[in-house]
Amino acid sequence: MKVPLKLGLFGVGLAALFTASFATAGAVVPSQTTAAWTQPTEEHVMDSNDTQLAASVKGLSMEQDGFLLGEISSPGLADQEGTLAFTISNATGTPVTDFEASHDKKLHLIIVRTDGTQFRHVHPTMDAHGLWSLPWKWNAAGSYRVYADIVPTATGQNITLTRTVQAAGEFTPATPAPLSAADTVDGYDVDLVGTLSTSEQAMLTVSVSRDGEPVTTLQPYLGSYGHLVALREGDLAYLHVHPEGEAPRPGAVSGPDVTFMTEAPTPGRYLLYLDFQVDEQVHTAQFVLTATGPAQSADPGEPAEHSGH
Structure with missing residues (x-):
């Protein structure tokens, strides 16, 4: 058989193969999906509103605005005494030492196990070389998210950087907490009134009582009479x-x-x-709420252990 004829038959065969394959895909995959495969790529680029909303979700990356949360050293085992330490560096890799105070502190360190338990809010100290540290012991084994909430003086903008740290040991998983707008901690009853919304700013009011009587002796703590942290279940944004x-x-x-x-x-x-805070003692109450309304950003994805968003 001549070469041109062979090539012609080969081309016809390929065309038939692709036609059959595409028809099969249409039978298995929804038609709107196969149609999307043929659309111009410009239609799949997020618009500016989507980009801004995605950027507004914090606590999913170890880098933001040119600042990097360095590797965190800590005790490798649960119940082991040691030190937790890290640096925050700039775009040149130099440890940063200039931060503005926010809520009375230059750095807020939020630590929580990835199942939402073992929450702690602490404030390490920084040495002259930019090394933040504090004595540390993991109370339970597991995977932990560590958040550094800071305002670098160079930008004056609040950012939240995060990394994941593992604590080895016998792991006991926690069952998901039920929805709850009330908690009792150290003899104090704490009730939360309000609903989370994706479409507008929500007002959340917490009320503290003890033995059925309102507590009117709340002391200033971190620049207010209370400090509230909210994490999205799943990716812990x-x-x-x-x-x-x-x-x-x-x-x-x-x-x-x-x-x-x-x-x-x-x-x-x-x-x-x-x-x-009451009588110089800090207490922590926990709640689980459901936010209602339309989604404001793309799929939140998984927490990133690399730079970028």
């Missing part, structure tokens, strides 16, 4: 929650109510942790 009202004067007391404002980026379950 970090929400910024802002206390309402004027900053309290030193020595002032208040209560029983503390109000916060926040907005959820996507519908779903959120884990909330409230720190409040």
Whole structure:
């Protein structure tokens, strides 16, 4: 057989093969999906609103705005005493030492196991070389998310960086917490009023009581009468929650109510942790709420252990 004829028959065979394959794909995959495969790529690029909304979700990357949360050293085993330490570097790899105070501290370190348990909010100290550290012991084995909430002086903008740390040992998984707007901690009853929404700022008011009586001796803690952290269940994206009202004067007391404002980026379950102080003791109440409304960003994905968003 001549070469041109062979090539012609080969081309006809390929055309038939691709036609059959595409027809089979249409039978297995929904027609709208196969149609999307043939659309111009420009139609799949996020618009500016999507990009801004995705960027507003914090606490999913170890790098943001040119600042990098370095590798975290910590005890390798649960119940082992040691030190937790890390640096935050700039785009040139130099450890950063200049930070602005936010809520009375230059760095807020939030640590929680990836199942939402073992929450801690602590404040390490920084040496002259930019090394942050504090004595540390993991109370239980598991995988932990560590968040550094900072305001670098170079930008004056608040950012939240995160990494995952493993603590070896016998692991006991926790069952998912049920929805709850009330908690009892150290003899205090804490109730939360309000709903999370993806379409508008939500007002959340917590009320503290003890033995059925309102607590009116809440002390200032981190620039307010309470500090609230909200994490999206699943990827543990970090929400910024802002206390309402004027900053309290030193020595002032208040209560029983503390109000916060926040907005959820996507519908779903959120884990909330409230720190409040009475008689120089800090207590932590926990809640689980569901945010309602349309999604405001693309698929949140998994937490990234690489730079970028």
